[in-house]
Amino acid sequence: MTSSIQVVDLHKAFGRTTALAGLDLEVETGQIHGFLGPNGSGKSTTIRVLLGLMRADSGTLSLLGGDPWRDAETLHRRLSYVPGDVALWPNLSGGEVIDLLGKLRGGLDEKRRADMLERFDLDPTKKGRTYSKGNRQKVALVAALSSDVELLILDEPTSGLDPLMEAVFRDAVREFRDGGGTVLLSSHILDEVESLCDRVSIIREGRNVETGTLAQLRHLARTTVHAGLERRVTEADLAGLAGVADLVVTDTDLRCTVETARLGALLERLGEYGISTLTSAPPTLEELFLEQYRTPEVAGPR
Amino acid sequence: MTGLSGTIPLLRLAARRDRVLIPVSAVALVFVVAGSAQATVALYPDRAAALAPLRTLLANPALQAVYGPIASESLDSLATFKTILIGAVFLCLLAYVVVRRHTRTEEEEGRLELLGAGAIGRRAPLAAAVLLGTVAVLATALLTAVGAIAVGLDRTGSVALGVAWVVMGLTWVGVTAVAAQLTETARGTAGFALGALALAYLMRALGDVAADDSPLRLLTWLSPLGWGEKVAPYGANRFWLLAVGLLAYAALLVLAFVLQGRRDLGAGILPSRVGPARGDLSSSLGLMVRLARGTLVGWFVAFVVLGAVVGSLAGNVQSFVDSPETADLLRKMGGGAGSIVDTFFATEIHVAAVAAAALGISLVTRMRTEETGGRAETVLATGVPRRRWAGEHVVVGMAATAGLMVCLGVVAGVMDAGRTGDAAASIGRLTGAGLSTLPAVWVCIGVATVLFGLAPRFTGVAWAVLIAFFALGEFGDLLGLPAVVSGLSPFAHLPALPGGEMAVGTAVVLVAVAVGCVALGLAGLRQRDLPAG
Numbered sequence A: 001m002t003s004s005i006q007v008v009d010l011h012k013a014f015g016r017t018t019a020l021a022g023l024d025l026e027v028e029t030g031q032i033h034g035f036l037g038p039n040g041s042g043k044s045t046t047i048r049v050l051l052g053l054m055r056a057d058s059g060t061l062s063l064l065g066g067d068p069w070r071d072a073e074t075l076h077r078r079l080s081y082v083p084g085d086v087a088l089w090p091n092l093s094g095g096e097v098i099d100l101l102g103k104l105r106g107g108l109d110e111k112r113r114a115d116m117l118e119r120f121d122l123d124p125t126k127k128g129r130t131y132s133k134g135n136r137q138k139v140a141l142v143a144a145l146s147s148d149v150e151l152l153i154l155d156e157p158t159s160g161l162d163p164l165m166e167a168v169f170r171d172a173v174r175e176f177r178d179g180g181g182t183v184l185l186s187s188h189i190l191d192e193v194e195s196l197c198d199r200v201s202i203i204r205e206g207r208n209v210e211t212g213t214l215a216q217l218r219h220l221a222r223t224t225v226h227a228g229l230e231r232r233v234t235e236a237d238l239a240g241l242a243g244v245a246d247l248v249v250t251d252t253d254l255r256c257t258v259e260t261a262r263l264g265a266l267l268e269r270l271g272e273y274g275i276s277t278l279t280s281a282p283p284t285l286e287e288l289f290l291e292q293y294r295t296p297e298v299a300g301p302r
Numbered sequence B: 001m002t003g004l005s006g007t008i009p010l011l012r013l014a015a016r017r018d019r020v021l022i023p024v025s026a027v028a029l030v031f032v033v034a035g036s037a038q039a040t041v042a043l044y045p046d047r048a049a050a051l052a053p054l055r056t057l058l059a060n061p062a063l064q065a066v067y068g069p070i071a072s073e074s075l076d077s078l079a080t081f082k083t084i085l086i087g088a089v090f091l092c093l094l095a096y097v098v099v100r101r102h103t104r105t106e107e108e109e110g111r112l113e114l115l116g117a118g119a120i121g122r123r124a125p126l127a128a129a130v131l132l133g134t135v136a137v138l139a140t141a142l143l144t145a146v147g148a149i150a151v152g153l154d155r156t157g158s159v160a161l162g163v164a165w166v167v168m169g170l171t172w173v174g175v176t177a178v179a180a181q182l183t184e185t186a187r188g189t190a191g192f193a194l195g196a197l198a199l200a201y202l203m204r205a206l207g208d209v210a211a212d213d214s215p216l217r218l219l220t221w222l223s224p225l226g227w228g229e230k231v232a233p234y235g236a237n238r239f240w241l242l243a244v245g246l247l248a249y250a251a252l253l254v255l256a257f258v259l260q261g262r263r264d265l266g267a268g269i270l271p272s273r274v275g276p277a278r279g280d281l282s283s284s285l286g287l288m289v290r291l292a293r294g295t296l297v298g299w300f301v302a303f304v305v306l307g308a309v310v311g312s313l314a315g316n317v318q319s320f321v322d323s324p325e326t327a328d329l330l331r332k333m334g335g336g337a338g339s340i341v342d343t344f345f346a347t348e349i350h351v352a353a354v355a356a357a358a359l360g361i362s363l364v365t366r367m368r369t370e371e372t373g374g375r376a377e378t379v380l381a382t383g384v385p386r387r388r389w390a391g392e393h394v395v396v397g398m399a400a401t402a403g404l405m406v407c408l409g410v411v412a413g414v415m416d417a418g419r420t421g422d423a424a425a426s427i428g429r430l431t432g433a434g435l436s437t438l439p440a441v442w443v444c445i446g447v448a449t450v451l452f453g454l455a456p457r458f459t460g461v462a463w464a465v466l467i468a469f470f471a472l473g474e475f476g477d478l479l480g481l482p483a484v485v486s487g488l489s490p491f492a493h494l495p496a497l498p499g500g501e502m503a504v505g506t507a508v509v510l511v512a513v514a515v516g517c518v519a520l521g522l523a524g525l526r527q528r529d530l531p532a533g
C-alpha cells in the first residue's frame, strides 16, 4: 500500500502560538482518511502546510511523492482543495468559478460537472455574493469533484450543508474513492467521519492522539456493559480485574465500562456468577472522541 | 426613531478601530493648512508684496480649476489658496472611508450579521458610522480653524474656513451613508461615493472657469464642494451656507435611513443580476483583469474627461498675461520652467500622475484583500504559482498606469491641437510628458509590492506613503522643507515636461528603484505564509 500523504513530526508556530507540535499523518492511496480534532487543534494549518501555502518550521512532508513547498504548482494540478470557509468573488457567478477552478487545475470532466450540479441542486447563474454559506461550499465541492484529480483535500467541507446535501456529499466522496481517488477529510462531524472514513487520525493541540481504522480505535476505547446476574456480586469480587471502571453494583445488577480489549476477561469472570441479561455498547466515535479530550493531558511528555 | 439600541457601544468599537486613522488624518490636514499658510506669510511679509501675484492668480482659470477661486485680495487668502479646496477633498475622503468601513464593508464581510443577532438595533450600525464620521469632520474642521488662527490668520476668516470644511465634509458623510445602501458591495459604495466626489469637483471646476455671464457658473452652486468654496473664507465669509450644508446632510441621512429600512441585511437597494452558467475565464491573469474591469473602465473614463478639461483650458491659460511675476509665482506653486502653458500642463500632468499611482496601488493591494478574504488561497491551491499571480498584479498595475498617462496625453493633445494647430506635435509632446511621470508612478507600485511581500499586515501603509509623496510635492516647498526631505518623494524628481528637459539618468534610477522593490516584494511573498496572520 502506498501513501499519498506522509507527514512526520511536523512543527509550526505563529509567533507565540504553537499550532503544530510534532504532528504525524499518513494517508494511504485509495482511502478516505478522516482528520478529526476540535477547533483550533491545527487541522487547517496542517492542510495549508500540505498545500505549500504555509511553510513548516520543521518536519518531513511528502505529498503525492513530492515536496509540497518546492513542487507546489505541479502537485496542485493533481489535487482539489476545498477550504473550510469558502470565499467566492462577489460578482462572478458560481458557474464561472467552477469553470475557472477546473481550468486552473488542468481540466474539468464535463459530464461530472453537469451531474454534480444536478445532484447538489446548485444554481450556477447566481453571483458569488448572493450564495449562502452552504451554497458557496457547494460551488467549491462541485468544482473539486468534477476536476480531473487524484487527491481531494477537504477542510470541514460540510459545515453549511443540510442533511440532504450531506448525503449527496457522502455518496460523491465514496464514488471518488471507489474510482481510485484518495481523500483527506478534515471534520468535526463525527457521524460523517464514522460513515465515510477508512482510517481516522485524531489530533489535539497540534499533535496526534490516535490513528487507525475505526475498529482499531474502538478497540482502544471503553465499552459500556450492563449485566443482570443470577448470583449476588460485590465490588470486591471484581477488584482484581484490569481495565474496568465506573463500576456500580446493586445485588445482581452490574454496570461498568471496560477497555474494549479486556471485554473478554470481564465476561469470563461474570460468567462465574451466571449471566441472565447482558447489553454491551461498543463506543461510538463520539464517546471515543470525548474520551480523548476528557483528560487534560495527553499521554506522553509535552 | 427605534432600532438604535446599541449605537453607543458600536460607536465606541468603531472609534477604537479608527483610533489611528482619524487623529493622524486630522493632524495631517491641520498641519498642511497651518504650515503652508505660515510659510506663505513668511514669503510675503507685507500685503503690498502679495498683491501683484494675487491679481494674476485671480485671473488664472487653470489654477482656479484645480484649487478654486481666490476669495479676496488678501495675504490670508493667498496663504490658504491651495489648501482650502484640496484639503476639503481629503476631508471628504476621510468621511467616506470612516462611514463606508463601518457600514457596507462590515455588512459585506458578514460581521454585521453577527452583531445584528445580538442586542443591537437595526439602525444602530449606520447611526454609529454616521456619528463617527460626523465627529471626525467636526473635530478636523475645528482644529484647522484653531490652527489657522494660531499662525496669525484672520479670526473670522479662519472660522469661515472651518465652516466651509464642515459643509463639504458633512455632506460626504451623508453621501456615503446613502451610497452604502445602494449596492451589495463595498466596491459599489466606493463607486457611488467617490464618483459623486469626482463629479462635484468637476462641476465646480467648470463653474469656476466659466465666463462671468455664462449659465455654466451655476454648476458651482449645484456642487456641494461649490457650497464650501462659496463660503469664501477670508473674503465674503458667507456663514449662512452652513445652513445649506446642514440641510443637505440631514436630507441625505434621512434618505439613507429610509433606504436602509427598505432593504434586507446584506442586500442593496439596486437589484443584483444573475450571471452566466458557464465561464470563459481560464487563467489567473484573466481573473485579475475581470475583477478589476469596472475599476479600470472608471479610471480610464475619468482620465479621458481630465485630459479633455486640461487640454481645453490651455487656450484660456495662454490668453492670460504672460508676466514674469506670474511665471515666478506659478513656479513657486509647483511646476517648472518653460512657457505658462507648459507649466500649466506639467502641473496638471504631475497631479494626474499621483492619481494614476493611486490606481496602481489599488491594483497591487487587491492581492492583500484577496488574501485576507480567503480567495487567494483558492487560486493558489490550483496550478497557479505565487510568483506568477503576484507578478500579474504588478504588471497589470504598471500597464494600466501607463495606459492612463498615455490616454491623458493623447486626449489633452487632441484638445490642445486647436490652439497649436499641429495635432501630431501636441499629442506627441503631451503623451511624452505623461509617460515621463511613469518612473515615479511605478515606484509607488513597488512600495505597495514590497509591503505586501514582506509586511503584509502593513500593505495599507502604501496609501499613507502615496499621500506623503503627494503632500511633499504639493506643499514641501511651501512648508520650506529641506530638499532632502522633499526629495524623498519620487514625484519630486520628475522632469518639468512639456517644455523642460528629460532627465534620463533620474528616470533610470527611479525605474531601478521600482523594479528592485517589486523583486524584493515577490521574493518576500515566495518565502512567507499565506494567509499571513
Ligand SMILES: Nc1ncnc2c1ncn2[C@@H]1O[C@H](COP(=O)(O)OP(=O)(O)O)[C@@H](O)[C@H]1O
Pocket: A014, A017, A018, A019, A037, A038, A039, A040, A041, A042, A043, A044, A045, A046, B531, B532, B533
Ligand atoms: N495565520 C495564523 N496566524 C496566527 N495563528 C494562527 C494562524 N492560523 C492558525 N493559527 C492558530 O493556530 C492554531 C490552529 O489553528 P487551525 O489550524 O486553524 O485549527 P483547526 O483548523 O483545527 O480549527 C489555532 O490556535 C489558531 O489560532
Ligand SMILES: [Mg+2]
Pocket: A040, A043, A044, A045, A084, A155, A156
Ligand atoms: Mg479549521
